[in-house]
Amino acid sequence: MQGTRLDMDRIRAARQVIAPIFLDSPLYRCEALELGCAVDIKLETANPVRSFKGRGTEVVASQLATSDSRAVVCASAGNLGQALAWSGRDRGLDVTVVASRFATTAKLDRIRALGAKLELVDGDHELARVRAAEIARYDGIRLLEDSLDLETCEGAATIGLELVDALHGTDPAVLIALGGGALATGVGYVLKTLAPAVEVICVQPLGAPALTRSWHERRVVTTETADTIADGVAGRIPIPEVLDDLLVVADDAVLVQESSIVAGLRLLLDHAGLVVEPSAALGIAAILEDRDRFAGRQVVTIVCGSNVDQDKYRRWVGL
Structure with a gap:
């Protein structure tokens, strides 16, 4: 794909040096999540550091x-x-x-x-x-530098290689948490190169909207504060080079409310048996806020991390 910093040969080479424990993470249909669409979970938490x-x-x-x-x-x-x-x-x-x-x-x-x-x-x-x-x-x-250094983007991009063959449902979409941008640009690059019909949708909290606003305005937009429970994506100053890549590989970037993130945490606990950090629930939050958009479609959400403060988590989900 022209116009990005990423390279498919380097991404394929990355698979050869990444420890096997991080590769080929579980990907499965979670039928218990009855959200009006076929939700597939790409679980990036079953490894020694519990994130991608x-x-x-x-x-x-x-x-x-x-x-x-x-x-x-x-x-x-x-x-x-x-x-x-x-x-x-x-x-x-x-x-x-x-x-x-x-x-x-x-x-x-x-x-x-x-x-x-x-x-x-x-x-x-x-x-x-x-x-x-x-x-x-x-x-x-x-x-x-996360997201600026290509190793972080192209390492994350190996997730995309693992998704491509599974995206064969109705009008498939992949929901990707958006923070610094390494995950979104990496996975988005692979999908748009190898499966261009897939809709790549980035999801960010309303309280930390800098990169999403930047994507929509096609220029770097900074914010004075970042106020969200999703600490893993709470950046304020987007990296220009990352924005340039994101503008090429993302089909959309959306913002979700804190209440939807909390609802996503509860759904993943109650119906998928997963304890995750708020950033990992952004995809579910996006479905909750726009059910009509995803109705009847195959939707993959990347559950990107599960390192969470247990006391806060219990308060969020009401335990």
Whole structure:
């Protein structure tokens, strides 16, 4: 596909270096989710870091393991940091993660448990990005920028390779959580290259709409705040290069309300037996808010993570 930074040969090559535990994740029809359409779940939580992020960090870590510099720093809301720590641990990499001290405690604890250095900042994810860049410059080490660095996008794109053969239903659509954009651009690129009839729909919370607004206005739109329970997608400052890719591979970008995200969490628990983080319920939220659009169609939702604060989760779902 012309006009993007992504490359199909590199995506296929990524499958060769990603640990098998992250590949070929479960994909199944969840008939218990009676939403007026055929809902297929692509479950990206059944792995050691409980999110799709390991696909991208495996690519990065495999490269660093054979380079002169074996140190890397990233900013993370939690999931990327865990994944980079896991991928770097057995390869002997020196991993530093910068995160907001307001990030989900369970995610921060897991980053520490996996052996990474963790630095906390008194601000949101955007401040963590600034601090990570400072560390990289000062120490002369690799800065891994989620969604900007192609390894994160093309690692995530391997999910698309696993979806293509399963998209044979009525007017199929794939719902993808939209945060920094690695998942959406990666999967969207593969689908639009190999199965162009599939509708690629990105979903973002109404309280963190920057990249969705940017997609609609075809220019970078920033926001002063991000207010959503879906912390994994709560960015405020889109990356221009990512927006350029997204404009090519996405058919639509929609915003959903917090109440719909919570309803999605409950449905996935009650009818699919899945405990997930709010970002992973965005696809279900989108169906709930526009049932007519999806009626009678095959709809794939990528359940992208399950690292959630248990106390908050119980309040959200009423346990």
